[in-house]
Amino acid sequence: MTQAATVATNNGISTYSQEIVDLDRRHVLHPMHAFDTINKDGALAIERAEGAYIYDTEGNRYLDAIGGMWCTNIGTGRQEMADAIAEQVLKCNYSNMFTDMTNDVATKLSAKLAELAPGNLNHTFLTCGGSTANDSAFRLIQFYNACRGMPDKKAIISRKDSYHGTTLLTMSLGGKDLDRSPEFSYLDEGANDIHSYKVSSPNHYRYGGDLSEQAFGDKLYQEFVDKVAQLGGAEKVAAFLTEPILGDGGVVPPPANYLKRVWEYCKENDILYWADEVVTGFGRCGEWFVSESIYGIQPDIIVAAKGLSSAYIPMGACIFSDDIWDVIAESDKGRMFLNGYTYSGHAVGAAACLKNIEIIEREGILQHVREMGSYFMQQLETLYDLEIVGDVRGSHFMACVEFVKNKETREPFPIELDIGKTVSNFADELGLIVRPIINLNVMSPSLILDKEQCDFIVSTLRTAIEKTIGAMKEQGHL
Numbered sequence: 326m327t328q329a330a331t332v333a334t335n336n337g338i339s340t341y342s343q344e345i346v347d348l349d350r351r352h353v354l355h356p357m358h359a360f361d362t363i364n365k366d367g368a369l370a371i372e373r374a375e376g377a378y379i380y381d382t383e384g385n386r387y388l389d390a391i392g393g394m395w396c397t398n399i400g401t402g403r404q405e406m407a408d409a410i411a412e413q414v415l416k417c418n419y420s421n422m423f424t425d426m427t428n429d430v431a432t433k434l435s436a437k438l439a440e441l442a443p444g445n446l447n448h449t450f451l452t453c454g455g456s457t458a459n460d461s462a463f464r465l466i467q468f469y470n471a472c473r474g475m476p477d478k479k480a481i482i483s484r485k486d487s488y489h490g491t492t493l494l495t496m497s498l499g500g501k502d503l504d505r506s507p508e509f510s511y512l513d514e515g516a517n518d519i520h521s522y523k524v525s526s527p528n529h530y531r532y533g534g535d536l537s538e539q540a541f542g543d544k545l546y547q548e549f550v551d552k553v554a555q556l557g558g559a560e561k562v563a564a565f566l567t568e569p570i571l572g573d574g575g576v577v578p579p580p581a582n583y584l585k586r587v588w589e590y591c592k593e594n595d596i597l598y599w600a601d602e603v604v605t606g607f608g609r610c611g612e613w614f615v616s617e618s619i620y621g622i623q624p625d626i627i628v629a630a631k632g633l634s635s636a637y638i639p640m641g642a643c644i645f646s647d648d649i650w651d652v653i654a655e656s657d658k659g660r661m662f663l664n665g666y667t668y669s670g671h672a673v674g675a676a677a678c679l680k681n682i683e684i685i686e687r688e689g690i691l692q693h694v695r696e697m698g699s700y701f702m703q704q705l706e707t708l709y710d711l712e713i714v715g716d717v718r719g720s721h722f723m724a725c726v727e728f729v730k731n732k733e734t735r736e737p738f739p740i741e742l743d744i745g746k747t748v749s750n751f752a753d754e755l756g757l758i759v760r761p762i763i764n765l766n767v768m769s770p771s772l773i774l775d776k777e778q779c780d781f782i783v784s785t786l787r788t789a790i791e792k793t794i795g796a797m798k799e800q801g802h803l
């Protein structure tokens with residue numbers, strides 16, 4: 326029982342819950358803080374997590390279909406993880422990895438990642454999360470080209486609607502217009518010598534128009550080739566940065582063959598292929614990494630985080646090829662890779678990742694996702710009969726439902742209606758957490774879901790959407 330059960334306040338919630346909500350309002354600036362919502366309603370205060378569920382300070386249980394933030398892959402609250410972490414804390418909670426020191430667990434983790442990653446991706450730079458791993462990949466690319474005597478080969482081509490993190494650099498490489506805050510500045514198109522350029526989003530449902538998926542993919546490929554030419558050719562372009570399946574930008578699997586053709590072009594033209602697998606990696610789509618297993622692509626760099634530790638400890642990894650290593654390791658005497666975080670290769674984090682990987686292997690979680698994730702997607706597709714469900718897309722346990730005002734024309738609801746949030750608020754009341762992103766509900770639950778839990782998500786979401794349709798009709802929006 327939670328402390329919440331103690332005393333109820335006037336508005337029906339306990340004094341403990343009220344205290345947390347008040348303290349939060351007074352002291353906390355949240356990631357992507359929504360001032361309006363928090364000022365009005367306060368935050369939903371969570372105090373316990375177990376498996377695929379979270380519990381608020383009132384003791385209410387929710388199935389967390391966001392999986393934390395695409396990250397609680399093996400499920401929360403595992404004794405075995407707690408034991409591995411505690412053991413490492415007592416053995417050696419920290420030992421720095423700078424310059425020429427290492428620790429045994431971070432070393433073993435790097436070797437394990439070499440085993441799991443495709444092809445000759447045998448080297449790893451460990452960080453504290455996805456943004457810092459992408460920042461480090463960027464540095465690595467600059468370093469590699471500098472070592473090769475090609476310091477002007479520095480343009481990075483990424484895509485509209487992509488998300489790569491929230492540091493100054495990674496927000497600039499990302500392509501979500503709605504993430505661009507008018508209060509902040511960004512590094513675009515040569516600003517401060519950071520050469521970041523964008524090509525179109527691969528979202529066929531939204532931007533494909535009358536084109537078939539194949540024709541849309543061909544158009545995207547051609548746009549990439551043209552962009553390279555426009556930037557002065559391959560000698561100016563360092564890398565293509567891509568999420569294999571767009572995550573935050575609307576869970577968009579790529580049109581068939583588009584990414585593979587871009588990769589082949591990159592390979593032929595000495596442009597690095599940098600796959601951001603922060604979400605898609607570590608089982609979310611039934612594979613360690615999807616680039617090769619699903620799309621037949623052998624990236625030069627893979628960035629991972631989230632499921633790497635299943636969020637037991639913040640960790641990220643930039644995993645890269647022998648080809649890059651061979652160049653940088655041979656570089657001039659005295660040259661240093663001057664990039665590092667205090668917590669790079671954190672011993673407790675590395676121990677958590679190793680245990681997490683062991684659990685994924687031992688419990689056959691990848692195979693489970695291939696089966697249960699396919700079932701989940703099939704069941705989600707039953708929502709198509711609802712009048713505002715325009716698109717259901719994704720792969721396995723990475724899914725999204727897009728709401729539209731008019732299915733025929735795909736006309737979206739006005740942004741100020743915040744339709745995704747309306748659905749997710751109804752879902753909250755029914756014990757289900759889904760992630761609203763404007764006109765979408767995004768889902769990325771723990772990978773251990775069983776059939777009953779998949780069914781619960783789909784049936785609860787159906788009810789929440791029906792309630793939303795009712796509310797929209799009442800308010801004259803439908």
Ligand code: PLP
Nearest residue numbers: 454455456488489490572603604
């Ligand atoms: N890359 C992708 C594809 C992501 O979805 C995210 C976070 O959601 C990041 C990078 C950034 O990771 P982090 O929040 O751990 O810095």
